[in-house]
Amino acid sequence: MGEEKKNGKKLQLAMYWAASCGGCDMAVLDVNEKILDIAAVADIRLWPIAMDYKYKDVESWADGEIDVCLFNGAVRNSEQLHLARLLRRKCKVMVAFGSCASFGGIPGLANLHCKKTIFEAVYGYTASTVNPEGTTPQTHTKVPEGDLHIPDFFDDVYSLNQVIPVEYYVPGCPPTPDTVMVAVNAIATGNLPPVGSTIAGDKAVCDECLRTKSDKPKIQAFHRPQEIFVDAEKCLLEQGLTCMGSATRGGCGSLCPAVNMPCRGCYGPMPRSLDAGADALAAMTSIVDASDEQAARTKGDQLVDPLGTFYRFTLPVSMLRRAQREH
Amino acid sequence: MSHFATPMMEVPEMIAEVGGKTLDLCYQCGTCSGTCPWNLVRDFRVRDIITRAQLGLEGYEGEDLWMCATCNACVDRCPQGVEIVDLVRTIRMLIAETGAAPKTLRAVLGSVQSNGNPWSGEPSARMAWAGADPVPAFDGTPEYAYFTCCTQAYDPRNAKVIRAAAKVMDAGCVSYGFVGGGEWCCGDAVRKTGAQSSFQRLADHNINLMNGLGVKKMLVPSPHCLNTFRKEYPELGGKWEVTHLVELLRDLVRSGRLAMKTAVPVKAIYHDPCYLGRNNDIYDAPRDVLRGVPGLQLIEFARTRDEAVCCGGGGGRLWMETPVNERFAVLKLKEAVAKGADTVVTACPYCISMFEDAKTALGLDQMQIADVVEIVAQAL
């Protein structure tokens, strides 16, 4: 790529969103005036949130014609899978951009359920649903005008690397502007780390966090952020908040803890992690102040939703990957 | 019989097969025989039965087998945890299958088969003790179902105890009702004499009846019913909370729901029923109640609580003949007299019967035999 740039040829860039909220696309815009630097070095060939492209356009590209694809969002239906595979063919370097593409992200928590139960809830009994016929989406529908097709909704949510090979990961929900620029610069200059790398810190969020920690931190009780007045100086974990900072890759600049919000873990597991949820669970519960089984149980019960807390962004890439299907 | 004996290992195998798993643990220390109350009045060595049964030597199945009153004193003391009483029951069961049970027992078992009680009482007469007075019947609503012991229902002396119980429960505003005549014998004695199938039949009947009535909590006047319901019925499907009358009495007195105001100026000696004390660890409840009776002086036998000597009525002995000078109740009554007691108090229909018989045999007209609940009724 460096070569290509020297030859005066602009970087061919594609951006795509799958199962995501759009926040990652916003994050690209959040780099503010630096977006112009990007435009200077790159031809943006695909960016559905900003410009109108057709799938036909993508299909018409030659294989490997695109240099880099920033793919955000998890994969949870057949359309997203199709585009992921298609883009993989067309792009030389595939970047999982954001937590959803990297680890499944928030949509990944749908792995606690399956298609059937999700449809039952969404098209059945949620407060805002009026659906007396019990209609649920069908992939094929015949109408007088012809056959209609909509994408097939999968039972599972996948991270991008579970469906196609991925070269790099840029985590974050969304990636911070700094992270985005680090990634873009690396791509633009061709100064790329080894394939498989995550473009973020190797140390945990704690490393960047300025709060003070006790020598022997202890948790007296677990709280949710709204339940306590947060001490602005002290380590959030020691105040009983389920801060994921110690079990989460840094690189974000410890933005959340800096404003009294516990880290939620969006930069994903640490480099040597076996299982992100297990890491956080082990650390937090090991230091609760409990010397007998009763106390341990009482304090353990204060963790309202351990799975949702510890795997908020990482369930699809965790060891167990999903909850057992109800049926 | 030759002068030597040869082991026959089929016997211990058979015993183990039908449940006597602890037989081989006995190491012949003799604690059981030494503890057994029979040796206060005659020679009887339960260890001898065990040893012979271990080796299948002739003699384990002899008449001595029917001596055991199942008082459990030996089991409590056994250093090896041998379930002696259960072994005796098991061997009796094997012998009973061959039809070799003692004659007196056969009549009792016959009555159980035809009448549902051991006293040859008409089933329809089970509630006759109540006379014309209306008594509350259990229809599923009261807290407790009162399960009448056969001995209370058909023995006139013990029938007085139920009436006293009814009076006391009314005074204490207990929510209860009588099961009402359909019940059969709990089957304790039947089981202990080895008549396992009869026991099974009684238990099935009672469990169906009680579950049908919606019984949750059961009140029993007899420690034998207590023990059987607590320990044997649950695995057959009869799972109720079972309370002995004295436990209820103690709660009533403690909570102040029962006020004992009238003095009962007696010198009472309390006899621990084996099935209440040793088998179910209820020692303090009756004593607590008696100590609360105004004017009553409570004294103790020399061997008391877990060391108490049996009345001699358990394990089917109630229906078997015992010479007067070999009756434990006679022995104990003599001790009571020597200690200056004028009343023997207990909490078991069998004990009442045995002591009343002993009183007659000794001609002790002044001696009073009473159930705890009768004393409480007097004190109201």
Added chain:
Amino acid sequence: MSTPFEPRIVVLCCNWCTYAGADLAGTSRMKYAPNVRLVRVMCSGRVDPSFVLRAFQDGADGVLVAGCHPGDCHYINGNLKAMRRFPALEKMVAQFGIEPQRLRLEWISAAEGDVFVRVVNEMTAQVRALGALDWRRRAAVGPLPEHAG
């Protein structure tokens, strides 16, 4: 299945108490269900919750974590950490839809060969009654739908 279901239970146990307790069961020639495989760590405090999850992921039908009794830890109080981790781990495992009987924490001392035998037999019976967990088949992510490609 034609052959009867035999549960597969992974035991994560400490070297000093439970492993030795299992040794004692052996030297005492006690017999127990052959359904367990012991993975020895030095202390129950070393049992990373991810070991438990990994065993389920691999296909274990049950996981037993066992260490010294509280107060008797060879490393003073490593087992207290295992104890503290367990309630939340149980809760989380339940959220994954795994029945609570499949995960158990027990304190088994080096002298309690009989307890080891009882726990193993009990747990084997309980897990057998629940049937296979078979995570890969019953819960894991299915193959990608090819037609979508």
Added chain:
Amino acid sequence: MEPRIGVFVCHCGTNIAGVVDVNRVVEAAAAWPDVVFSTEYKFMCSDPGQHLLNDAIIRHKLTRVVVAACSPRMHEPTFRKACAMAGLNPYLFEMANIREHCSWVHEDKLAATLKAIDIVRAAVAKARLLEPLQARMVPVTPKVLVVGGGVAGIQAALDIANAGTKVIMVERSQSIGGHMAQLDKTFPTLDCSACILTPKMVQVAQHPNIELMTYSDVENVDGYVGNFTVKIRQRARYVDESTCTSCGVCLEKCPKKVPSEFDEGMATRKAIYRSFPQAVPGRPVIDKESCTYFKNGKCKICEIFCEPKAIRWDDQDRVVEEKVGAIIVATGMGLIDPHGLGQWGYGRFPNVLTGLEFERLNNATGPTGGRITCKDGSEPKSVAILHCVGSRDRNHKEYCSRVCCMYSLKFAHLIKEKTHATVYNFYIDMRCFGKGYEEFYNRLLHEGVKFIRGKAAYVTDQAYGDEETGKLVVSAESTTLGQVLRVPVDMVILASAVAPQNDAEAVARLFGMGRSPDGFFMEKHPKLEPFATATDGVYLAGSCQSPKDIPDTVAHGAAAASTALSMISRGMVEVEAATAEVLKDFCSGCKVCQDVCPYSAISFHDDTHLAEVNASVCKGCGTCVATCPSSAITGHHFNDLQVLAQIDAAFAWE
């Protein structure tokens, strides 16, 4: 380089091979990746077995070794050594336990064989990932702490001190001597207990290498083999050690009498006291709980009469810290509480005594000056000695107390010697296994002591017949006669069970020892190391490990001493190589590990913002490894990947 793994499956005679199809295990192992050699042998731990291992390592250039045999707790050191001999780092060895965990606990041969294959597969999986480690050596503090001043502790302390090594002896009561000091005669030789013990007690007090701390308790133990730090509390004695001349005037003058512990409460001592006249040290102590001055603020009579002015009312407890290399626990035994033995009449009938009470009654320094009398002062005409009271009894102590048969015989002899009483022994079995013991039993038979084979069921004062009136009646079946006997006697002696000390649980915790189901301290190996414990550097001596008679206690004390000495004299000890290590690149300084480390072995560097494990303090428990949220700590020899590999290979999952 791919690892080259060798698998060696042991038959252990028929112990393994009788149940597990060893050849099938060997064949299975041969098929696994990286396994380049796989074989079986009758006894891998034997000399030829180790040679086989040695040869194979060299011939097949093995870089990992798996031996499938017994528990690693048994032979891991053996095979590690064998690997080292062949030039292989001993930490590249892994053991698969297919005996204790497989062949001994399963009957179904197929199931056992399949399980053995699984166990070996898991061991191979771990072996593949093993890394070489270097054991580290640290110097040993050449000093031994002996806890307990009974005959076991005395023997151990003297043996060590005589070898030139320093000893600290801590005893909680005022004097050393223990139970042996309470005895009058010893079986079977009948030599005088005091005569043989007192000289040893004095030697302890005078030995230049022994520092004696009586009236003291060990409060805390830290550290590890070779380098323990112990805290000892020396309770306030209120008598100055250097000034007191042990003249004993204060003992006469003190007006306050309390029951004497040494005399089992059968006699009294004063508030200022020494346990017994020959106490070592002889300096008395003031028992603050009983002293009138401490209670009411008045008295001080001892001070008035103390010529050298040795009374110190302001004396305080002192806590000293000592560094020692080894610890010998010799805290001795207790006796079962006889009040729980109601059927034998203890506590109800004054003439029912425990064995130790009779020892004092019979002792020349005891409450009666050695005369054997009933409580009313009369000489008993008949005495019953009841064996196995509380021993060999599921309701109390299941074990045999081991000394009762013999001391019961001794009692019988002494009663015969001093009185004209008839003596009955009620026994289940006579256990007279020691040197000269059976001969002593025979001698007693000749002396006309009556032996009734049958355990006494109960003792009562309820008389049936004149001959029982006013007597204690023992009821028992003579199982030889097949008849229940009632034996009226004047005195009953209960050979009541020996039991662990009441505070055994706390002591076990203090020193990091286990306890066996009977409550006594657990030895490392019941046969081969009955004097060691699971904690390196902590040894056991005497009856705190199990009931013992005097010769066995002394031998045990000497054994503990020589084991401690051999460790001390090496000068260095090997400490755990399998420790934890912080990987600096991943540590974010969250400090969580510092809280969970039981040994405070993790320190935090404020400058680098990193945690660091102090390897010589780390014991390798791995708690920090499992806790570290950043997966930034690795536990050598039990690292994440090694354990996961074992889990992955625990079953043939498909």
